[in-house]
Amino acid sequence: MFGFGKKKELIIVxxxxxxxxxxxxxxxxxxxxxxxxxxxxxxxSVGVVKAPADAEIAMMFETGHAVxxxxxxxxxxxxxxxxxxxxxxxEHYTAHKANGDRVKTGDKLMTFDxxxxxxxxxxIVTPVVVCNPDSFAEIRFAEEGExxxxxPLIFIKPN
Amino acid sequence: xxxIKHTIKDAFGMHARPAGQxxxxxxxxxxxxxxRTAAGKEVDAKRIMGVMSLGLKQxxxxxxxxxxxxxxxxxxxxxxxxxxxx
Numbered sequence: 484m485f486g487f488g489k490k491k492e493l494i495i496v497x498x499x500x501x502x503x504x505x506x507x508x509x510x511x512x513x514x515x516x517x518x519x520x521x522x523x524x525x526x527x528s529v530g531v532v533k534a535p536a537d538a539e540i541a542m543m544f545e546t547g548h549a550v551x552x553x554x555x556x557x558x559x560x561x562x563x564x565x566x567x568x569x570x571x572x573x574e575h576y577t578a579h580k581a582n583g584d585r586v587k588t589g590d591k592l593m594t595f596d597x598x599x600x601x602x603x604x605x606x607i608v609t610p611v612v613v614c615n616p617d618s619f620a621e622i623r624f625a626e627e628g629e630x631x632x633x634x635p636l637i638f639i640k641p642n
Numbered sequence: 643x644x645x646i647k648h649t650i651k652d653a654f655g656m657h658a659r660p661a662g663q664x665x666x667x668x669x670x671x672x673x674x675x676x677x678r679t680a681a682g683k684e685v686d687a688k689r690i691m692g693v694m695s696l697g698l699k700q701x702x703x704x705x706x707x708x709x710x711x712x713x714x715x716x717x718x719x720x721x722x723x724x725x726x727x728x
Contacts, residue, residue, distance in 0.1 A: 518662035
């Protein structure tokens with residue numbers, strides 16, 4: 484419209500194979516109340532987290548249960564594998580990248596043992612959050628349902 | 643400018659939840675807020691990614707500075723929040 488809205492929509496792809504669920508259904512207020520930003524969640528079916536965009540690793544948590552990235556398009560993304568899983572202190576998680584590493588979409592970031600984590604009573608649902616939503620005009624998410632790593636998950640309209 | 647110091651008590655350090663709550667607390671104020679580690683690394687305290695990237699752990703000392711019209715209220719509220727939660 485009159486030259487507005489021509490900027491290309493940015494797409495963040497799914498870091499996991501699994502099922503998309505609304506973040507409002509996640510039983511952790513940190514995510515369901517958007518305290519860390521605007522997000523969506525995935526119930527994983529395979530224990531591999533892949534880079535959701537070309538990006539730099541801002542923070543690979545020592546415990547390997549979460550990672551934050553700044554994408555080349557300027558989105559701050561947090562992937563938090565499971566709820567309250569900081570308490571596992573890294574057990575059942577393996578980090579494959581380190582702080583400051585450059586990654587390409589699809590690069591393996593972490594692996595985790597889904598069965599072992601679930602067996603200890605943790606919910607493995609994985610919120611994927613845009614931590615700087617105020618930097619963008621609009622953020623939308625893929626609809627509920629099955630998704631594979633590499634398929635579009637978050638649609639970001641630049642300002 | 644106001645400055646407060648806080649020693650982290652949370653056994654898991656400044657992980658996602660406390661980082662989010664901390665950023666939400668300081669973002670309620672107009673003041674410019676900076677968070678600095680004992681080693682001197684400083685970030686914008688209103689940016690989640692910056693706060694998490696410091697990797698603050700239990701017993702680490704964090705210094706927070708507030709600059710702006712509501713700096714006194716911001717410092718008081720933040721100090722109360724930290725004492726209670728992190």
